[in-house]
Amino acid sequence: MKNITTYQHKKVLVLGLAKSGVSAASLLHKLGAFVTVNDYKPLAENPEAQGLLQQGIKVICGGHPIELLDEGFQYIIKNPGIPYDNPLVAGAIKKGIPVLTEVELAYQISEADIIGITGTNGKTTTTTLLYEILSAGNQNPLIAGNIGTVASEVAQKASEHEKMVVELSSFQLMGIEDFTPHVAIITNLYEAHLDYHGTIEDYWEAKVNITKNQSEKDYLIVNADQEHLVEMTAKTNAQIIFFSTSKVLHSGAYINNGYIYFNNERIINLGSIVLPGAHNLENILCAVAAAKIYNVSNDAIIEVLTTFKGVKHRTQFVREWNGRRFYNDSKATNSLATKSALNAFEEPIVLLAGGLDRGNDFDDLIPFLKNVKCLVTFGETANKLKSTAELAGISFIYHVDNVEKAVPVAYTHSEKGDVILLSPACASWDQYRTFEERGDIFIEAVHKLK
Structure with a gap:
């Protein structure tokens, strides 16, 4: 890692913990900063904050007191999930x-090339797929x-001999x-996270931030099928490399x-x-384009594309x-x-959906519900x-308390040949800490069926 002096003897506030805050606080401490950590969760319920305290880092828990701004901090490293209208952040x-x-800290200390991947959908699949292709191509990702x-x-x-393949959210890129x-x-x-960004334009601008500092030595891979994205970049x-x-x-x-x-070179048959x-074709094209920048062979690309079945929690087959x-x-x-998940199946579907209410409706789903015979919310x-x-003409609709209870209800109202699909169309934060937790509970409930 680069031993930078940017933060040496500087007062830095790390606002909000979780994994990114813990990592940032520890790193800044190593770099010689005078670090203060502030997290909303009380110290007694906060093992991450307790661990930082043991490292000799100052910790303030149980709220975000506006008075912290009087302490002369020269930088604030913010948890991405904390909105910019938070009084401390706005102040x-x-x-x-x-x-x-x-x-930003990662970039400042990294000796490796960074490959940054963002977008509304497909980030995780593209990131994982590209990592696998670069691995097959001996690029040390x-x-x-x-x-x-x-x-x-x-x-x-x-x-410096490695490449960091990094999935990036709009929250991080702001x-x-x-x-x-x-x-x-x-x-x-597409439209997303308006509860955080306020407008679709602000959300898109945050995403496009990924290229704001790039030079002619760098590469930007862009979806040519989206005119607004082409114009913004x-x-x-x-x-620019289009796909x-x-x-x-x-x-x-x-x-x-x-x-x-x-670049007019044939690589692989879609049937393979x-x-x-x-x-997922968008994700594959992105990964192929990035791999070719690093001169990865077609054999390595083909090896991965003929074996890679997807990412956990993204249209992941659980069991039959x-x-x-x-x-x-x-x-x-x-x-x-x-919509993408529903489009992937021709069989009758029992759909499990629901989650955090961000203020939008779901009527844009109606044309994609034609194969859905039953909905469990x-x-x-x-x-x-x-x-x-109801507008889509689905006759069987059931409401349950959570994902765990949704699985047996979905099974009861299914038949042989059906697909039972958890595709919530919503963030998980109303009931679960992460979408991974929600997915893991679904998988466990599926395996409990008898």
């Missing part, structure tokens, strides 16, 4: 204190970000100053006559790819039991992701989803 910005996220170990922790161990991935990927941009200084699932391009990654091509769902196939798509935290959005299902 810091008003005072001109830089408010960063932990990925490391995986980081929302998908696993936080970026600032991975960056501490990364060498808190960067110098962060510059050598390769940036924007899978797609037109002024980048990076070399498209719908048209043949003069260069970049595209599909033609049943084959994937890159085992990752299910038309929506009594003629029903169960799929865990807990990472479907918005309608668009659920849970969470804050249960009534909204019920209304949508």
Whole structure:
């Protein structure tokens, strides 16, 4: 890791813990900063804060007192989930204190190239798939970000001979100053997270931040099928590589006559790819384009694409039991992701859906519910989803308390040949800490069926 002096003897506030806050606080302490950690959870219920306290780091728990701004902090490293209208954050910005996220630290210390992947949907699959292709191509990749170990922790161990493949959210990308991935990927941009960003324009701008510091030595991989995304990234200084699932391009990654091509070189027949769902073709094209920047061979790409079956919690096959196939798509935290999952099946579907209410309705799902014979709802959005299902003509709609109870109800109202699909179309935070927790509970409930 680069031994930077940026934070040496500087007062830095780490606001909010979880994995990113713990990593940032420990790293800043190593870099010689005077670190204060502030977390909303009381100290007695906060093992992360207790651990930092044992390292000699100052910890203030049980709220976010505005008086902290009087302590002369020179930087704030904010947990991505804390909104910018939080009084402490808003007050810091008003005072001109830089408010960063932990990925900025990762970039500052990393000796490895960073490949940053963002977008509304497909980030996790693209990140994992690219990691596997780079591994097969002997490129020494490391995986980081929302998908696993936080970026600032991975960056501490990364060498110049490695590549960091990092999944990035809009929340993280709002808190960067110098962060510059050598390769940036924007899978797609749709409406999401308006409860945090306020407008779709602000959300898109946060995503496009991924390329703001790139130079002509860097690369930006962009979805050519989205005109608004093409327009928003037109002024980048990076070399643009387009991908498209719908048209043949003069260069970049595209599909033609049943084959994937890159820069007019035929790579693989679509029929040989085992990752299910038309929506995954975007993710595959992104990964192929990024791999080709590093001169990965076609043999390595083919090896992965003929064996890679997907990511846990993203249309993940769980089991077949009594003629029903169960799929865990807990990472479907918005309608668009659920549309993709529904489109992946031709069989009758029993759909399990619901979660955090962000203020939107679900009527855009109606055209995609044609194969859904039964809906089982849970969470804050249960009534909204019920209304949508009624408009779609679904006769069998049931409400339960949670995902665990949804599984036996779904099974009871299914038949042999049906798909039972958890694809919530909502974030998990009304009932579960993460979408992974929600998915794991679903998997456990499926295996308990007798």
